[in-house]
Amino acid sequence: MAADGKNGNDSYIVCGFDFMSENDAQKAEMDLSKIKVLQTRVKASRPNDIKAVYEKSIENKIFKTPIGWGYLYGLRDQLLQSGFTEDDLIPIPINVSMTRHSAMENLTVKQRIKPEKKNPEFGRIFPIVLNVVLAILVIVMFLIAASGENDNIINYKRNVTNRFSAWEQELTERERKVREAEKNLGIESPEGYYEDTESN
Template identity: 60%
Template sequence: MASNKENKDKFIVGGYEFLTETDAEKGTLDLSKIKVLETKVKVSRPDDMLAVYEKAIQNRIFKTPLGWRYLTDLREKLLASGFEEQDLIPIPLEIPMTRQSSLDKLSSKKKESPSGEKVHFGRILSIVLNVALIIVVILMFVIASTSENDNIINYKRNITNRYSAWDEELKEREKAVREAEKRLGITDSKGYDEGDVSY
């Protein structure tokens, strides 16, 4: 009964014992991919085998030793069919084969993480500051162009508007003065600036 429980805790797929259930599921997935490929690939055609071999490696289809074993078998068949070693892509292994002690891992993480974080943080900070400065400059131009105070962006428009307002006001006052003069019966041939001024 104890051996039955031990077998349940072990994750065995295709003759390999995996440490976790997730790894065992990846192994099962690799087995199903192998079955599909075996139905589609004809061993009598080396070019078909080469195409499958190269696509499987380039797309990193296999994630477990089950898939790598299949690629190794394909590689051996390709070599037997006349391909040279240099004609074939090497099979990449995605896991390290040497174990590191926990202290080695910890010290390597300490060495890598601060500098990596500083570079990463520095880039993000630089990007954020650049975006903020661009927004501030745009806001300054918007405020300067819509402001009623004279500045280099809107001085011509503001002065033209002020002059036209003064001109309009002067014309209205002159018209009011002329009407008042008519009512009072004052008719003077002199202009406003030519009159007697006594100080």
Template identity: 65%
Template sequence: MAINDDRTDTNFIVGGYDFLSELDAQKASLDLSKIKVLEERVKASRPKDIKAVYEKAIENKIFKSPIGWEYLARLRDRLYASGFSEEELIPIPIPVSLTRHSAFENLSVQQRIRPVTKDNKAEFKRLFPYILNIFLLIIVIAMFIIASTSDSDNILNYKRNVTNRYSSWEQDLTQREKVIREKEKKLGIDSSEGYYGGANND
């Protein structure tokens, strides 16, 4: 009878262990291949060499699964059989908690109840596009205002500036012609033609 009937379609069995995830199964497979390499070196080794391999494997945290830890336990048994005492051997560390919620149960009530904190980064990421769009819209509006009120000619105010310039010139010419006619009257020059009318009669 299977322990977990829910996972019949995806079983991750390696070395007689049924793992909960594919990643754990891959770690176990890797441990199996490491064990094969070490077995070739340790088989005919002296107890001191076996101890060195055992200690290096623990110090370098070579094994990441129960398969590797079981191998370390077998090495430990061989070392006991060779005459080493428990005090002379490093204990095998188990880097995972085997009891569920043990850390949670040890916490006080205040530590268990955590206030809901707002995730400011997520809030900023959500609002950033809106802020950026508003900023860009303000810049575009400011550019249109500057372009339309500017004295230099551009595509927005070209017609108005040219019209204003010509009307200013026309007004200036009319003013000058008026002054000239007044001077002619003072000097007694009376011309019924326009200002440039008789210039080519000579």
């Protein structure tokens, strides 16, 4: 009962079963190797040993392909022939659905019915209105930035120029007061200094 391997038309055959994928064929190979191990270890003449192997195989979910299920069915048949009844044996679980189900079958009637669109023009008008509102917001933001007192990318040159001119006026006013105070106190300072400041 060795694997027949892959034939030319991309199918995977193991023990006469043609599997749809390589993964399924590998699972079948695993089931086949498990069967061989069980056959060497179990005494086929003792029904209680056969029943123990049968039940443990089902409880531990050892077999996952039709090859393993076929082996379990063979054990079940041996047990029935040796005197066990259907009620004494655990049924063989098949955890694979044999029929295809449509996704629509699982939906409720309410989910299947698509509601009609109430106002298809709203879908076209809404993006336009949204774009206009966003454009107005951007314009307002630029106006706020341009008229604000804080330095920003729009008004930094004007603010810096105004700040320096204010400092220059304040400095000139202080120099004038210092000169007056020096004259009142009779302090003479070098004339070159005054000439430099007056030329500015």
